[in-house]
Amino acid sequence: MVAEKTTICFIEVGLAGVEPRVWRRLAIPGVYSLDLVHEVLQLGMGWFNAHLHLFKVGDKEYSDPEFELEDTLDESRLTLGGAFRKSPGGFQYVYDMGDYWVHDVRLLKRKTYVGSDLPPACEGGERACPPEDVGGPWGYERFVEAISDPNHEEHEDMVEWAGGAFDPECFSWRQVNAALVLWWQRS
Secondary structure, eight states: OOOOEEEEEEEEEEETTOSSOOEEEEEEETTOBHHHHHHHHHHHHTOOSOSOEEEEETTEEEEOGGGOOTTEEEGGGSBHHHHHHHOTTOEEEEEOTTTOEEEEEEEEEEEEEEOSOOOOEEEEEESOOOOTTSOHHHHHHHHHHHHHOTTSTTHHHHHHHTTSOOOTTOOOHHHHHHHHHHHHHHO
16 A cells, blocks of 8 residues: 655745735645645635635636635635745735735745645744734734824724724734644534
């Protein structure tokens, strides 16, 4: 009996337009279709999967056909490995067409393992995911400014809107991995 092999893509995902940089380093099986990669990116970054999304790979866009986004291809028909073959320099994942969060996705390395059922994993990252509906990179900058300064005129309103304290530096790869394992076990 020959053991199955799985190629894992080690990727880095960073939010464009946000300083200091919010990023994650993830290990995802290359056979995952982009609809599954979307699920992993949501958990990895800390989003709540409450908005539309799409992938920009080369000169093509891929999304969930149910969104009926014009000129997009079915994301379930392209794998992560296939996306990097089409666009070796990386691609973009866009989440929330209103706030327009652009995630730059680049391949760090590929590694082949024996075994066919490996879960995705987070190997590192920095900074908290911005809150949903904060207004994109520009709104997030304003939000962080307000919550970081108790004397800011919008401080109390922003803290209340966020549901309490928000630490933009807070990130735990262990929490991400716990969420990924739960998702993987249910899949």
